[in-house]
Amino acid sequence: MAEIDWKPNRDLDISIQVQIIQYIKSKINNGEWTVGTKLPPQRELAALFEVNRSTVVSALEELIADGLLETKIGSGTTVCNTTWNLITKPSPNWHDYVQAGMHEPNVKLIQAINLAEADPSMIRLGTGELAPDLLPSAEISSLLRNADTLPLSYSEPKGSYALRIQLSQYLQKRDINVSPAAILITSGSLQALQLIAGGLLKKGSTVLYESPSYIQSVPVFQSAGINIFGLTKKDTDITQKIRQYMRTNDAALFYANPTFHNPTGRIWDITERQRLLQACQQLSLPIIEDDAYYDLWLDTPPPPPLKAMDTQGTVLYTGSFSKSISPGLRIGWIAGPEPVIDRLADSKMQTDYGASSLSQFAVERWLATDFHSGAIEKTRTALRARRDVVLKLLQENFKDIADWVKPLGGFYIWLRLHQSVPIHTLFEKAIQRGILLNPGQIYERNDTQHLRLSYAYASIDQFEYALKQLAYLIRNMKK
Structure with a gap:
């Protein structure tokens, strides 16, 4: 759908209708709206342009007459040609490319x-996310202002070593003992899932999860050719559902969000956690533990993470400072067995060559100076x-x-x-x-x-x- 970020200027001598025509022509002729680009419905265009619908209808009719737009029942109004196309060879059909891309689009909602x-x-x-007035803007500004030097170069493949040292110590407060070598810094926890999907899983494999789930709202696994299968907790607990599924099917991973679950807010008790970890270890089923909200307890601290009870390297522990410090810093992590972290670090280097060095420095200083507590x-x-x-x-x-x-x-x-x-x-x-x-x-x-x-x-x-x-x-x- 074409995005409209313009309004006609009522102070000009040119009529509103002509301005709309010129605006749409410029978007088409500059190659921003290619063949197949769909325009918003007429009522929505009228609201965006702050004009009567009749003005929009007249402008679109003229563009249709010029052969630049077409309207089909059930399909709306789309770009069907460009001025450039009319005088030279056709441009690439970007609409077909968009439809063929490997990355699955978000659902319309x-x-x-x-x-x-x-x-x-x-x-x-x-x-x-936290409201802007809840973000520690002044504190982070102070950290950066008081720095002798700022790191502006690439960091090493697993991320800033200084940050990984601090993160190792930070996770010990959750009873998680993991060395800096077994930690990968990511650009938020969503990238952690992307790296796992692309770096560890085969196309056609299945990831299990407790439904409803945040994971259903982002097509991260589907885009990598991975199936996701939701298990709904009703009459039995989720561990029994996993055992039932694995009797007749194969799965590659179980995605768990046991602490302040997104979207339900549910928290698993210690017995549920122990039972799940034991079952997955018996089934040789790795777990992704998404623990982005662990610090945000409001009444009493939650039970230890699954990773704190894991002595067999079953759990890939992902987290983020997006919920507790700032979403704009884009700093998260994966903690797990070193061979896995090495593989995912290599994948990350192929993806973005490392998270922002400046953001990593800010979070490292944040933890080292104990601003966080x-x-x-x-x-x-x-x-x-x-x-x-x-x-x-x-x-x-x-x-x-x-x-x-x-x-x-x-x-x-x-x-x-x-x-x-x-x-x-x-x-x-x-x-x-x-x-x-x-x-x-x-x-x-x-x-x-x-x-x-x-x-x-x-x-x-x-x-x-x-x-x-x-x-x-x-x-x-x-x-």
Whole structure:
């Protein structure tokens, strides 16, 4: 879909319609909108240009008459030619290339969320990051200002050795004993999954996971030709589900998010963790443990990670400072057996030649000067207060139409509506009111009863307005 970042200038002598025609022609003639590029619907174009729909219709009709656009029922309006094409050899059909790319596109709903998150006026009820006022901007600025020199060269394949030393010591506080040689610095925890998918797994293999899951919202494994299979915890625990699956099928890995699970906020108790690790070791089934939220406990510390109990090298332990320090630093890690880390480090060098040296330096200094312990307690205090207010607002607005469980940490409340709703309709109606939702359908394909709420990003005032509006929409959909 073509992205519109322009509006006509009403102070010009040129008519609005002509300006729109000239804008679209320039996008086509400059090669930004190639053959096959789809334009937004007419109503959406009118809203983006802040004009009457009739003005948009007239402009599009002229461009269609010029042979630059075409409209087909069910397909909308697309670019079908360019001025350059009319006078010389045709340009490459980039539309075909886009369709043929190996990397799977996000589903439409996630693409819409990604675009809407860029709108500063939107109330982002489900965004999985700290609000700007909760980020330690001043502290990180101070660290960089006081540095004698800044590292601006490439780091070694596994990442900054100084950072890996600090990270090794940091993980010991979680009862994880891992040397710097067994740690790889990544550009966030998502890259960790990409490296594992491309560097360790065969095409056609299967990754198991507990459904619903964050992993369903990013096509990282599918793009590498890997299948993913969700196991839903209902009558039996997830360990029994894994054993049942493995009796008749093969799997390459189990993806686990046992601490402040995304999106449900669930936390596995120590017995569940022990049972899972024992089963996977017996089945020779490696585990990816995604532990991005471990530091963000709000009431009591969580049980030790799976990796803390792993004495056989079964667990690849991934984490990130995106949730606890800053998403913009893009610093995460993988901890695991050295041969695996060596392989993934080689893959990373082929991918981006290392994470940002400046970001690695900032995080290394952050850990070495012990900024983290004070800052994380401050973050916990802020999140605890936000969580409690949002729970109160939910009780006031949703007690008769939904239920939820008080999260003990992380960012999320998994709101279960008592009845299914038309998710796409709810999403669009909320957008019209300036409210951006993360529907459960993102995390489990057929889910029409859940919403992921995040108390980490939107302000309390925004939540108060948005939850009242959302409850009103849902009640009217039930009628």
